[in-house]
Amino acid sequence: MIHPYKLRSGIVFFICCLLFTIIAINLYFIQVYNSAFYMHLAEQQHHVTVSQYPPRADIYDRTGKQLLACNKECVSAFLIPNELKNPEAVTAFLRSHFPQAVAQLKKQKRKPFMYIRRKLTPEQVNVIKQANIPDIKLLTESTRYYPLACAGTVIGMTDIDNKGLAGIELSCDAHLTGEPTTYSLDKDARSGCFYFNRETHISGNPSSPLYLSIDSDLQFLAYKELEQILAKFKSKEGSVIIMDPKTGEILTMVSIPDFDPNETNELDPANTKNRVVTESYELGSVFKEFAALAALEEGVVTLDEEIDCKNAETCFIDGRRINTTHADGRISFRDVIARSNNIGIAIVAKRLQHKIYEHYTRMGFGKKSGLSFPGENPGFVNKPENWSKQSIISLSYGYEVSANILQIARAFSMIANGGYLITPKLKLDGKKPTFPSKPLYSATSLDGIKEIMEHTTTHGTAKRAQKKGYKIMCKTGTANMLVNGEYDKVRNLYTCAGIVERDDYQRVVVAFVKEATGYNLFAATVAVPLFERVTEAMLIHERII
Amino acid sequence: MKRSLFISIFVATHLSFVFLQIHKHTQFIKQSFSKQKNERLLASLEVKKQHLTQELYIAKNHNAIQEFAKTHLNMAPVRLGQIKKVSHHDPSL
Numbered sequence: 001m002i003h004p005y006k007l008r009s010g011i012v013f014f015i016c017c018l019l020f021t022i023i024a025i026n027l028y029f030i031q032v033y034n035s036a037f038y039m040h041l042a043e044q045q046h047h048v049t050v051s052q053y054p055p056r057a058d059i060y061d062r063t064g065k066q067l068l069a070c071n072k073e074c075v076s077a078f079l080i081p082n083e084l085k086n087p088e089a090v091t092a093f094l095r096s097h098f099p100q101a102v103a104q105l106k107k108q109k110r111k112p113f114m115y116i117r118r119k120l121t122p123e124q125v126n127v128i129k130q131a132n133i134p135d136i137k138l139l140t141e142s143t144r145y146y147p148l149a150c151a152g153t154v155i156g157m158t159d160i161d162n163k164g165l166a167g168i169e170l171s172c173d174a175h176l177t178g179e180p181t182t183y184s185l186d187k188d189a190r191s192g193c194f195y196f197n198r199e200t201h202i203s204g205n206p207s208s209p210l211y212l213s214i215d216s217d218l219q220f221l222a223y224k225e226l227e228q229i230l231a232k233f234k235s236k237e238g239s240v241i242i243m244d245p246k247t248g249e250i251l252t253m254v255s256i257p258d259f260d261p262n263e264t265n266e267l268d269p270a271n272t273k274n275r276v277v278t279e280s281y282e283l284g285s286v287f288k289e290f291a292a293l294a295a296l297e298e299g300v301v302t303l304d305e306e307i308d309c310k311n312a313e314t315c316f317i318d319g320r321r322i323n324t325t326h327a328d329g330r331i332s333f334r335d336v337i338a339r340s341n342n343i344g345i346a347i348v349a350k351r352l353q354h355k356i357y358e359h360y361t362r363m364g365f366g367k368k369s370g371l372s373f374p375g376e377n378p379g380f381v382n383k384p385e386n387w388s389k390q391s392i393i394s395l396s397y398g399y400e401v402s403a404n405i406l407q408i409a410r411a412f413s414m415i416a417n418g419g420y421l422i423t424p425k426l427k428l429d430g431k432k433p434t435f436p437s438k439p440l441y442s443a444t445s446l447d448g449i450k451e452i453m454e455h456t457t458t459h460g461t462a463k464r465a466q467k468k469g470y471k472i473m474c475k476t477g478t479a480n481m482l483v484n485g486e487y488d489k490v491r492n493l494y495t496c497a498g499i500v501e502r503d504d505y506q507r508v509v510v511a512f513v514k515e516a517t518g519y520n521l522f523a524a525t526v527a528v529p530l531f532e533r534v535t536e537a538m539l540i541h542e543r544i545i
Numbered sequence: 546m547k548r549s550l551f552i553s554i555f556v557a558t559h560l561s562f563v564f565l566q567i568h569k570h571t572q573f574i575k576q577s578f579s580k581q582k583n584e585r586l587l588a589s590l591e592v593k594k595q596h597l598t599q600e601l602y603i604a605k606n607h608n609a610i611q612e613f614a615k616t617h618l619n620m621a622p623v624r625l626g627q628i629k630k631v632s633h634h635d636p637s638l
Contacts, residue, residue: 055591067602072595140592147602194581196574220607467625536625545630 048185049201054178055142056162057207059155059169061216062251062428068155068212069169072145075125077116079135081108090135097127118160119143144169146261148216150223153274154253154426156374157261166272168212168426170374178207211428213249218242221537222252226511229530230256233516239276239405240534243508245413245499247433248422250371250406251507252538277371280379280402281514284479285340285523286495287360287398290411291349292337292452294359296445300351303448306330307344315343320390322346325522337452338460340476342397349396354384356395362440363411363421365403370423379403398479399487405512408497412508415453416499419446453498462496464528467535470544474498474531476523481515491515496527500535505544509535 030038059069077098084090094101094116101116108114116136117124128136144158156167164173181204185195222240230238242252255275259267273279295301309328314321324342328335336344349356360366366381382391382400394400403411406424414421419439439446453473456462462474477495480487497510511530518525539545614620 067598070595070598072599073592145595145599145602147599147605148607150607193585194578196577217607224611537622539625540623540628545625545628 045189046186048187048195049182050185051180051182052204053180054204054206056144056158057176057178057209059176059210059212061148061212061214061219062249063215064211066216067147068151068214068216069144069146071142073140074119074143075138076118076141077120077124077128077136077138079105079114079116079137081105081111081114083112084135086133086135089133093131093133093136097124097131144261148219149260149262150254150258151214151216151219152261153255153258153272153276154212154214154219155261157264157272166374167274168210171372172210172427175210176207179204212426213244213251213428214253214426215251215541218252218538218541219254221541222534223254223256225530225533225537226254226256229513229526229533233513233518233521233526235513235516235526237275237514238530239510239512240530241276241405241409241508241510242534242538243409243413243424245416245422245506245508248410248413248425249428250409250424250426252534253406253426273375274373276405277369277373278375278377278404280377280404280407281493281512282399282402282479282482283408283493283495283512284398284477285342286408286475286477286497287401288337288340288345288396288477289415289449289453289475289497290360290363290365291345291352291356291396292333293363293415293441293445293449294352294356295333295348296448297359297441298352298355301333301348303332303334303451305333307333307336307347309336309341309344309347312343317343317346317350317393318389320393322393334452334455335459337475338456340456340461345396346393349392353392356392357381357384360395360401363414364407365401365411369404369406369410371406371426373426376406377404379407398477405510408495409508409510412497412499412510414440415446415449416501416506416508418443450499457498461522461524462498462528462531464524465496465498465532465535467500467532467539469502470539471501472498472535473501474528476528478521478523492521494521494523494526496523496531498531498535500539502544505542507535507538509538 055071058067060066061068079090091102091105094105098116104114118141125138128138142162144162146152146155154167156169157165158169159165164170164176169176181200182202184199184201186197187195222242226238226240230236236257239255240252241250243250253274253276257271259271308330311327311329313325313327314323316322322343326339326341328339328341328344331339331341331344333344333348336348360381366379368376368378379402382395391400410421410424419441420435421440422433422435450473453475454471457465457472457474461476465472465474475497479493480489481491481493483491492515494513494516495510498508500507500509509531511527511534513526513530516526
């Protein structure tokens with residue numbers, strides 16, 4: 001007979017063996033049979049691969065002290081649709097505060113992530129916090145802040161994911177974003193946001209701040225002057241550019257209509273254009289300056305040569321009608337430009353023939369300036385093979401040729417700096433500007449054209465631009481706008497471009513206004529006052545006194 | 546006696562090596578956590594700095610300053626003709 005204690009111990013032993021067997025089988029399944037699966041799971045938990053973008057770089061003005069764009073934190077709301085604990089409460093809340101998200105939630109019911117709204121206002125954040133619904137979560141994201149709203153068209157903006165959309169933010173996106181660094185982190189279940197070890201897999205490039213040639217104070221001053229002139233003449237569009245002709249640095253680039261990059265909720269995309277570079281216009285008489293430079297360079301005219309301007313406001317050359325504002329008789333070529341006589345310049349341009357096209361393209365018209373600004377309009381110069389009998393006449397006083405305001409500033413810079421067509425610069429890279437080995441025009445021709453421009457300021461259409469103690473060399477232009485295939489005599493473009501000099505100091509200023517409202521308006525009454533006010537603000541700001 | 550002493554020293558040395566290794570690892574993790582805490586603190590301070598920078602620029606807003614100067618201080622824009630350059634050698638000074 002078996003003793004009961006032996007039976008009991010036998011049962012206990014058997015149960016223990018059975019349990020150990022079950023454990024062993026389980027261990028076999030975990031360690032051997034499903035080892036690959038569990039190893040992968042453990043790897044996932046212990047090793048996390050993270051790609052981290054450096055913060056988007058700041059943008060500074062030329063002083064290096066004034067920020068033009070920087071980062072700021074904003075709050076976004078999200079939920080995890082496939083893990084909602086209280087879907088009714090969430091739907092009710094969304095219906096009353098974020099109705100657009102209700103339909104989105106219906107569509108994305110099984111998704112693991114859904115944004116309710118990004119970049120929330122402080123009021124919206126408060127509403128969410130007060131509702132205290134655990135399913136609705138908040139996260140902080142980085143966004144951009146632009147301290148100088150009047151530089152909006154130059155700086156541009158970023159999209160909701162902080163990628164450049166317009167302006168410098170777009171053209172320098174790679175520089176501002178940097179390259180992400182990929183890390184492998186060793187963690188355990190309790191380490192939370194901490195890690196035990198970090199290894200760098202792919203080393204990225206940190207973003208570095210960008211310094212622009214823009215002078216923020218001058219940008220603001222020019223913007224205010226432009227705003228006032230546009231308000232005075234009930235005009236909707238205008239631009240101002242200030243450029244250093246020796247380096248090509250753009251100190252001010254203002255265009256209206258514009259936009260505030262901090263307020264992009266109801267944005268008109270047309271207002272995001274930097275019209276100084278994205279729009280090209282037939283600017284009229286400003287081009288007489290370039291036609292005159294071409295004529296002087298080719299030796300087909302001298303400053304003192306008397307040109308017969310027919311003493312009429314309208315005359316016919318080669319059967320083509322030419323209108324001019326004032327009737328002039330025989331006047332010197334210097335006065336032809338100063339008085340902006342269309343008949344006189346057309347007579348001289350006929351001596352140039354096809355060479356006028358070569359000269360316009362040599363001065364940078366019809367091609368991009370090299371600024372690398374998004375959406376630059378290269379403008380247009382009518383090619384000789386497309387010419388009609390009218391073309392040479394039109395080209396002499398700024399029709400059949402279109403240019404953006406930057407190209408005009410660039411061509412004037414070429415006159416100012418001794419004949420070098422310099423590439424305009426918005427970014428300060430510390431490099432010295434590279435000049436071609438030979439100037440494009442001879443010193444004699446450039447001195448001649450400067451004399452004509454000075455004469456235009458002292459005796460011609462730009463008298464209001466004069467400043468005692470400074471050498472101001474200007475040219476004005478009033479051009480009819482092309483509307484539905486015809487030149488409209490009421491709707492005009494008004495331009496005043498010039499060089500401001502004193503000792504070694506040189507600046508090129510271009511002031512432009514489109515469609516001013518008023519009777520008998522010319523560039524002398526619209527664009528020259530703007531030029532004068534901007535120039536004055538610039539001289540005071542730069543302490544050239 | 547000699548043998549037991551040798552074994553004791555051998556074991557003690559190995560134990561101390563093991564202890565030092567564990568201590569080193571603990572210290573490493575401690576320092577790593579401390580570094581990570583500092584990094585997080587730095588990131589939060591960076592956010593604060595951004596916030597303060599934004600507030601500073603709102604306060605420095607050109608439009609607001611111009612408006613304040615015009616309305617509260619009755620200031621007007623200076624014209625070029627109103628500026629007189631004064632030399633240090635000017636006898637009238």
